[in-house]
Amino acid sequence: MKITDVRASQPVGNKSPEDWRTSLGQILIAIDTDCGITGYGVGGGGLAGIHVVKTVLRDQLIGRNPEDISQLWNEMYQATLAFGRKGIAVMAISGVDLALWDLRGKSEKLPIVSLLGGIPGNKIPTYHTVWDIQDLSPDSEHAGYKLHLGKVATAKEQEPIIASIEQARSMIGTDRFLMVDAWMKWDVESTITISKEVAKYKLEWIEEPLSPDDLAGYQVLKDKSAVPIAGGEHEFTSAAFRPLIEQKLHTVLQPDVCWCGGLTELINIYTMADEAGLRVCPHRGCEIWALHAIAALDRNPLAETGRPWMTWVAGQPSIQNGVIELTDRPGFGLSIDEHNLKFLY
Ligand SMILES: [Mg+2]
Numbered sequence: 001m002k003i004t005d006v007r008a009s010q011p012v013g014n015k016s017p018e019d020w021r022t023s024l025g026q027i028l029i030a031i032d033t034d035c036g037i038t039g040y041g042v043g044g045g046g047l048a049g050i051h052v053v054k055t056v057l058r059d060q061l062i063g064r065n066p067e068d069i070s071q072l073w074n075e076m077y078q079a080t081l082a083f084g085r086k087g088i089a090v091m092a093i094s095g096v097d098l099a100l101w102d103l104r105g106k107s108e109k110l111p112i113v114s115l116l117g118g119i120p121g122n123k124i125p126t127y128h129t130v131w132d133i134q135d136l137s138p139d140s141e142h143a144g145y146k147l148h149l150g151k152v153a154t155a156k157e158q159e160p161i162i163a164s165i166e167q168a169r170s171m172i173g174t175d176r177f178l179m180v181d182a183w184m185k186w187d188v189e190s191t192i193t194i195s196k197e198v199a200k201y202k203l204e205w206i207e208e209p210l211s212p213d214d215l216a217g218y219q220v221l222k223d224k225s226a227v228p229i230a231g232g233e234h235e236f237t238s239a240a241f242r243p244l245i246e247q248k249l250h251t252v253l254q255p256d257v258c259w260c261g262g263l264t265e266l267i268n269i270y271t272m273a274d275e276a277g278l279r280v281c282p283h284r285g286c287e288i289w290a291l292h293a294i295a296a297l298d299r300n301p302l303a304e305t306g307r308p309w310m311t312w313v314a315g316q317p318s319i320q321n322g323v324i325e326l327t328d329r330p331g332f333g334l335s336i337d338e339h340n341l342k343f344l345y
Pocket of ligand 1: 181183207208233
């Protein structure tokens, strides 16, 4: 089997963010082969990510055998090393890597979960991320909720943050997980103070209180936070996760498979975390790209709800009664109909 083309585009979804400057402009990668199979993956970086695929990664892959995914990953990493390593270049590689895995599954006629040693059909509990506290419900069938506070409440606003967490716990009752996402907007001192005030509300974790570059800050929080710390959504490659894991700077690691380097790197992160006795809970795990790894590799599976604009990825399993379950369709099991998609770029 040989790769004949690598294509990248950004489909339009329902209220899809158009802005390439954030991680949110998700791009569709299609890898065509001479045996008529096309593999699909999703990466990030919008128009900028597309540019990396079209001007660098495509040249690396055309004419190559798609089956040696780790070799191709290393070559893509090398080809982008001088300007890549993190951010948009790795987001672009992520989409290509996922498309290579989809090809592998389709050519072997197996779902990715089976390639990873798992079985389809296990029911994975889900948690729902909300940006508005009014969206919390005591009647939900999700195993838990995460309240996203970072965009509205910064380190200076400790009292409203603490009040929101108290309110969230009282709204959902005591039976469900509760998490809070600070989206890199707090600092060390405020996180310590807030964690001590809210520990009584039984939070599973505080997510990304600091910048991913503030490893020294996370070192302090490791000992002084009264609530476990989660993070990793904005970190890239298993090489960067290694110090987080070896120094146990996060209790829960949250790689995003469409950004961190693809399934190849998510597997490496799972392996390292498992050896260190740490938990992995991938970012937006209910989206199909991480779900196969969660089903196959996770001892304590919990999948975060996906992003509402990813409406162009057809064939994803839906959440039923608070759980999500893979089918046994080959590859990622999607049915992407390119002819019926509209594209921003
Ligand atoms: Mg987050």
